[in-house]
Amino acid sequence: MSSLLDGLILATASVHVFLAPYTKVEESFNLHATHDVLMYGVGPSALPNYDHFVFSGAVPRSFIGSVLLAWISTPVLYAADHFNLLHSKFDLQLIVRLVLTTFNAIVICLIRRAVSRRFGRGTSAMFAILSCTQFHLPFWMGRTLPNMFALIPVNVSSYLLLNLEPNALRPSTLNVRRAISLLTFTAVVFRSEVALLLAAICLQSLLTGSITFGSLVKTGLVAGLSSIGLTVLVDSYFWSQWPLWPELYGLYFNVYQGKSAEWGVSPPHTYFTSHLPKLLLSSLPLAFLSLVLPSSPRNRTWTTFLPHILFVLGLSALGHKEWRFVVYVVPMFNVAAARSAHWLTTRRVSTIFGRICRLIFFGLLAGNIAATYILTRSSMVNYPGGVALATFNDQYANQTNVHVHISNLAAQTGASLFLQTRAPPYPTFFPSLHPASTSTSWTYSKTENLTLGSLTADRRITHLIAESPEAKVAKGWKVTGALYGFKGWKVDRALVGDLKSGRVLERGVGSVWERLVGALSMEEEEMLWILERAT
Incomplete structure (x- = not known):
């Protein structure tokens, strides 16, 4: 059953790659950087041929994700060539996207297994069902947005914090330090907004005694300085600028100079009234329902996604808002929603209340499927x-x-x-x-x-x-x-x-x-x- 659920998650995301194989402009930097690494290599003589020197975009982005994706995809491409599956350069794009999809899906599967360990197999199954019947995350996890590269370490950190020992009330200090290191790396290299999620998790870890202040500072300094050194070294080379820290430049450009407002300004409530409902569909009401369900101290849901709510609240203070800035919260909201879904479907069917609970859940699930079908159909012809x-x-x-x-x-x-x-x-x-x-x-x-x-x-x-x-x-x-x-x-x-x-x-x-x-x-x-x- 466990392998079947993992296969369902991977298959759902992979199908989206084939249904909509093309990409849009917001994906182009990392996609074309991956293309250039594959085609030209990374030697100094290859750099003048790279596309980003002609179409650089508003702010520089890190090459680290693209280089890793190209290198990891190479053995897969060799295998595809061996089995005569490569017929044009476009096949390379499909395989590169499938590799990114696979890594994101594997980490979602890790979270599902952590859910099974902490909340039980029934909740784990509900997590998989809710995740697969949503549109945005399965559709986008194979697209070369910086956010989708960032999603991998963010979700690994969520897995580390969720995967508790039997009867444990909080994660181990080692797992907390690992999670903080990953989030620090992600905020420094891929997406600076993850720093707000990092701050919320650090605060929770300090308040619950999962880590001491001294250990937190030491972990943050080591992870932060090493991540800064890595991105400056790699990206200064690829952009032929020294020194260059892309995410710091983007933060200065978009937040300090306020340039992000040129792409539109939304009211503070937008994430909760527009973006999260689209991202989560029925998981949004189910997640908040889990806050009032009876549970043991070990199974309390609010500790799971409270930092993610604080993260969204923090981002709501910024004028420019996009769904991709908060996409990282989807898996943990789905964990909370799965707890509610399992509770609704395990009420005694012999009672009116039990039948109403099942009707509510299956109605919400049907709404998920209908919305995902409509969004998938429209996206298939949107390229x-x-x-x-x-x-x-x-x-x-x-x-x-x-x-x-x-x-x-x-x-x-x-x-x-x-x-x-x-x-x-x-x-x-x-x-x-x-x-x-x-x-x-x-x-x-x-x-x-x-x-x-x-x-x-x-x-x-x-x-x-x-x-x-x-x-x-x-x-x-x-x-x-x-x-x-x-x-x-x-x-x-x-x-x-x-x-x-x-x-x-x-x-x-x-x-x-x-x-x-x-x-x-x-x-x-x-x-x-x-x-x-x-x-």
Whole structure:
């Protein structure tokens, strides 16, 4: 049963990679850094070829996660090549994402096993079910956001604090020190907001006597200084700037200078009224229900996720808010929610109260599944740039001397470097990915802010992946393909009236079923066009 639950967690996250294989602009730095490490290596002569020197982003990000991901993925790529599973550079992107997904899923499985040890197998099963029926965490854990790299050590620290010895009321000092070290490393290297979670856990550990103040200071200094040394050494090298501490630079840029406000400001309650409900779905009310359930001192839930509530409260003081800043709290909220779910489903079914409790849980679970289905469906068609470039590669596979310009929207919605399958660089260690002849090499251009007129005037450009509707009728160009993206969901508002009046029954029960199935339909619209030069 335990292995089956672990397999379910891993399978759920992996399926999301295949359902939505493309990536968006917020994932591009780490994805392209991983691409460059795989393709060029990390020697000094390779660095001038790296993508981040051309598309650097608003603030520098650490290379540590990307380098580790590339190196860990390499033996997996060799195995895939051995079994003839590599057919293009895009397959490398899928495998890299699957490797990241696997590591995140393994740590979620560790948390599940700690739940089983502390709260029992029933609660452990509920944790797996709730985690797998949510959308955001399974969907994003295989995406190369810095937050998803940070999620791994954050969840390992949660596992260390949760995995108690039998009858223990608090974690061992050794596990607390390990958790604090991991959180310190994460805040220094990957995401500075984790420092707030670190502060909450340190405070709780001091108040519960899990660690002394002297030991806390010593642990923090050793972990902090060694992490700073590592990120400055590695990232100064890759960015060719000395000294460079990316997360400190980002903290200065976004918080001290207040630049994050340029991406929008939200009211203080946003995390609790918008982001957490989307991230957690039914786990949110279940988690808070666990606070009032009867329990022994060892099984009290509030000690599990109280630091995570304080973390969210701390982040609520900042103006700019995004769901990814608080994604780290999802597993521990799910632990608390699993306690409530297990309690609801173990009430005696012979009583009205027991049947109501089961009805509440299965209703919440059905809501989870429905929301996840809708979000997954919409996300599958929300990467038109990736679909456009993949379609273009297939459409002109037999053509030589191709020079395609990729519009901003296409580059931001999936047209990654891994999809530039017919242009260098090619990994030297996988000859099967090299073209039969170098004369077939294409040119992919992502130069920004070019007008349609300037693109037309540049005779080197043979094709466009354009986002402007005017391109469809531009002189000198011929549309050869249109790519659709997600527009919204359409509700059949007339259905309720037809059901009340009985008109929907006029065509029989089959018609009722068709109307119910089609009551919510997804709408798509043209977003990108493939054009080739006509004259």
